[in-house]
Amino acid sequence: MYDENGRFIKEIRSEKKSDESLIEILDQILNKENLKISKIIYANGPGSFMGTKVSYIILKTLSMVKGCEFYSVSGFELNENAPIRANKALSFVKQGDEILLKKAEVGEFALPLNLSILNLNLDTLPNYVIQAV
DSSP: OBOTTSBBOOOOOOSSOHHHHHHHHHHIIIIISOOOOOEEEEEOOSSOHHHHHHHHHHHHHHHHHHTOEEEEEOGGGGTTTOOEEOSSSOEEEEETTEEEEEOOOOOOOOOOSBGGGSOOBSOOSOOOSSOOO
16 A cells, blocks of 8 residues: 555555455455545556456456546566566566567566556556467
């Protein structure tokens, strides 16, 4: 979570898949901590097709209901451009402006200390990189 100036204040973690954890985390933020949401930023890919799709639907709906801003960022912005798991054998690897599928060790994700460093995008649709099956 971030304050009104975009500075990091708190992290909520879950080891569950996004379809389970996202609802629990939003319930904690909205009901238990009773926080007001003014902006939602999510990683629109690449990554898990289902996780990205579920996250998009839940967060886009929440932004519409709450009347808050909604943005996306590339997952590569949150892991220093390291490879991102695509499936058990391959990863999405960023090379210049291209994203390729290769065997590569995945990187760790981390939240920035300040949101001002992110390249916020108004095109919030999931970026599947390859076609969903």
